[in-house]
Amino acid sequence: xxxxxxxxxxxxxxxxxxxxxxxxxxxxxxxxxxxxxxxxxxxxxxxxxxxxxxxxxxxxxxxxxxxxxxxxxxxxxxxxxxxxxxxxxxxxxxxxxxxxxxxxxxxxxxxxxxxxxxxxxxxxxxxxxxxxxxxxxxxxxxxxxxxxxxxxxxxxxxxxxxxxxxxxxxxxxxxxxxxxxxxxxxxxxxxxxxxxxxxxxxxxxxxxxxxxxxxxxxxxxxxxxxxxxxxxxxxxxxxxxxxxxxxxxxx
Amino acid sequence: xxxxxxxxxxxxxxxxxxxxxxxxxxxxxxxxxxxxxxxxxxxxxxxxxxxxxxxxxxxxxxxxxxxxxxxxxxxxxxxxxxxxxxxxxxxxxxxxxxxxxxxxxxxxxxxxxxxxxxxxxxxxxxxxxxxxxxxxxxxxxxxxxxxxxxxxxxxxxxxxxxxxxxxxxxxxxxxxxxxxxxxxxxxxxxxxxxxxxxxxxxxxxxxxxxxxxxxxxxxxxxxxxxxxxxxxxxxxxxxxxxxxxxxxxxxxxxxxxxxxxxxxxxxxxxxxxxxxxxxxxxxxxxxxxxxxxxxxxxxxxxxxx
Numbered sequence: 001x002x003x004x005x006x007x008x009x010x011x012x013x014x015x016x017x018x019x020x021x022x023x024x025x026x027x028x029x030x031x032x033x034x035x036x037x038x039x040x041x042x043x044x045x046x047x048x049x050x051x052x053x054x055x056x057x058x059x060x061x062x063x064x065x066x067x068x069x070x071x072x073x074x075x076x077x078x079x080x081x082x083x084x085x086x087x088x089x090x091x092x093x094x095x096x097x098x099x100x101x102x103x104x105x106x107x108x109x110x111x112x113x114x115x116x117x118x119x120x121x122x123x124x125x126x127x128x129x130x131x132x133x134x135x136x137x138x139x140x141x142x143x144x145x146x147x148x149x150x151x152x153x154x155x156x157x158x159x160x161x162x163x164x165x166x167x168x169x170x171x172x173x174x175x176x177x178x179x180x181x182x183x184x185x186x187x188x189x190x191x192x193x194x195x196x197x198x199x200x201x202x203x204x205x206x207x208x209x210x211x212x213x214x215x216x217x218x219x220x221x222x223x224x225x226x227x228x229x230x231x232x233x234x235x236x237x238x239x240x241x242x243x244x245x246x247x248x249x250x251x
Numbered sequence: 252x253x254x255x256x257x258x259x260x261x262x263x264x265x266x267x268x269x270x271x272x273x274x275x276x277x278x279x280x281x282x283x284x285x286x287x288x289x290x291x292x293x294x295x296x297x298x299x300x301x302x303x304x305x306x307x308x309x310x311x312x313x314x315x316x317x318x319x320x321x322x323x324x325x326x327x328x329x330x331x332x333x334x335x336x337x338x339x340x341x342x343x344x345x346x347x348x349x350x351x352x353x354x355x356x357x358x359x360x361x362x363x364x365x366x367x368x369x370x371x372x373x374x375x376x377x378x379x380x381x382x383x384x385x386x387x388x389x390x391x392x393x394x395x396x397x398x399x400x401x402x403x404x405x406x407x408x409x410x411x412x413x414x415x416x417x418x419x420x421x422x423x424x425x426x427x428x429x430x431x432x433x434x435x436x437x438x439x440x441x442x443x444x445x446x447x448x449x450x451x452x453x454x455x456x457x458x459x460x461x462x463x464x465x466x467x468x469x470x471x472x473x474x475x476x477x478x479x480x481x482x483x484x485x486x487x488x489x490x491x492x493x494x495x496x497x498x499x500x501x502x503x504x505x506x507x508x509x510x511x512x513x514x515x516x517x518x519x520x521x522x523x524x525x526x527x528x529x530x531x532x533x534x535x536x537x538x539x540x541x542x543x544x545x546x547x548x549x550x551x552x553x554x555x556x
Contacts, residue, residue: 033255035253074546075546075547076546077542081539081540082543177261211257212257216257219483227479230489231310231479234310234314234479237502238313238319238498241503242502245506
């Protein structure tokens with residue numbers, strides 16, 4: 001009995017035997033004063049101890065910025081003017097989200113697996129309890145995706161993962177300049193016939209550094225000092241310009 | 252050159268901000284308006300989050316107004332006494348305005364109310380100024396002496412005070428009330444309130460246009476400084492990097508504005524301000540009336556009720 005169980009275990013093992021070995025061109029992104037966005041190269045290999053399976057392998061890579069609650073409002077015409085009427089509060093929507101795949105998303109991932117791992121963009125937005133606020137919550141989440149896609153904050157990059165010999169994969173994700181700082185969760189899924197056979201997770205650290213860091217910290221920890229500093233700068237600049245012009249006019 | 256703003260968390264072109272600051276600064280020096288009613292919508296347009304735009308704008312107005320006031324002080328066109336009376340009213344009004352603002356916020360629709368406020372006030376003030384200045388210009392062309400109302404209801408009130416610089420001997424009640432009214436509106440609409448203050452001083456108090464600009468700027472400095480501190484300590488939305496870029500352009504612009512302002516006739520100055528006020532009013536009304544291309548809008552962060 002025990003032997004049979006062991007045998008079954010061994011037989012089941014090859015299914016999980018494919019593992020991701022990952023490399024990142026950088027695992028921290030520093031937001032400096034002149035930050036203009038950043039390209040991150042995500043590459044890796046599939047480590048396996050068995051021969052390559054007949055069924056072709058696919059790779060799905062997601063990068064998600066920190067999630068924040070979001071309110072989406074809709075305008076309607078009332079008394080001749082356009083007014084915000086309905087609104088939906090979404091519990092958590094990632095501030096940045098990119099999905100890169102080695103093929104069309106519907107083919108490389110089944111709907112069930114998408115639901116379980118929250119891979120596609122609409123699935124990455126959590127809208128628990130939003131249904132009670134408006135009848136058609138979906139049109140609100142669609143609007144959120146549409147608006148953020150326009151700003152490159154949400155990206156669907158189908159066929160953007162290059163996969164060689166079912167073993168080596170690589171893709172580039174470009175982070176826009178308008179980044180929120182935090183831990184950017186990066187996930188790699190290996191799929192066969194739409195089912196996830198292996199997954200790997202890591203984190204890209206996005207942080208403000210230098211002057212940006214200092215100002216941000218000061219504004220949160222010493223708001224009064226920060227406010228007075230802002231006023232002092234304003235007064236000094238106002239006086240400076242005035243004095244400079246007086247000198248200029250005299251000459 | 253792109254600059255990442257630490258509080259707003261967006262990346263914007265530094266020269267664009269310098270330019271915007273400069274243009275608004277010129278207007279500020281010319282007309283004695285803080286320029287907030289122009290700059291705030293412009294900042295929204297280039298993608299700065301509204302809360303940051305409003306708070307930072309207040310900080311920038313401090314700088315351009317201070318620069319402008321120094322220029323006016325040298326020309327002795329600031330009525331410090333009148334400014335102080337208006338300021339006392341203004342601070343009372345601002346405090347009342349904040350209370351009123353929070354009450355409206357709890358009712359919802361505060362955005363719409365602010366916009367309607369803008370359209371109504373800008374429309375009424377702009378229209379009045381435009382008609383009045385046109386009439387004044389026509390009168391001077393005909394060679395008729397401009398009529399000045401010497402005695403109205405304003406002059407019958409008690410607590411009279413002499414405002415030497417303005418050449419007025421009137422009760423302190425009207426300036427105090429004007430200050431309160433402007434303070435309330437300033438807090439609700441998130442601006443310095445110069446565009447309301449200037450016409451109120453000219454038409455309600457009968458102050459000479461030359462003195463009005465400097466006095467308005469003097470009062471604006473304090474109201475906006477107060478607002479900046481309030482925003483910095485409660486909402487953490489003052490972006491000093493954004494403010495510096497705007498105010499470098501702004502203070503230089505204000506100096507040019509003052510130079511231009513002193514070379515122009517009072518009626519011309521007023522008609523220009525009227526046209527500008529009407530243009531902003533028209534744009535806001537247009538946005539309310541025409542179907543927007545995107546019906547949905549996103550407000551990040553919880554508590555957007």
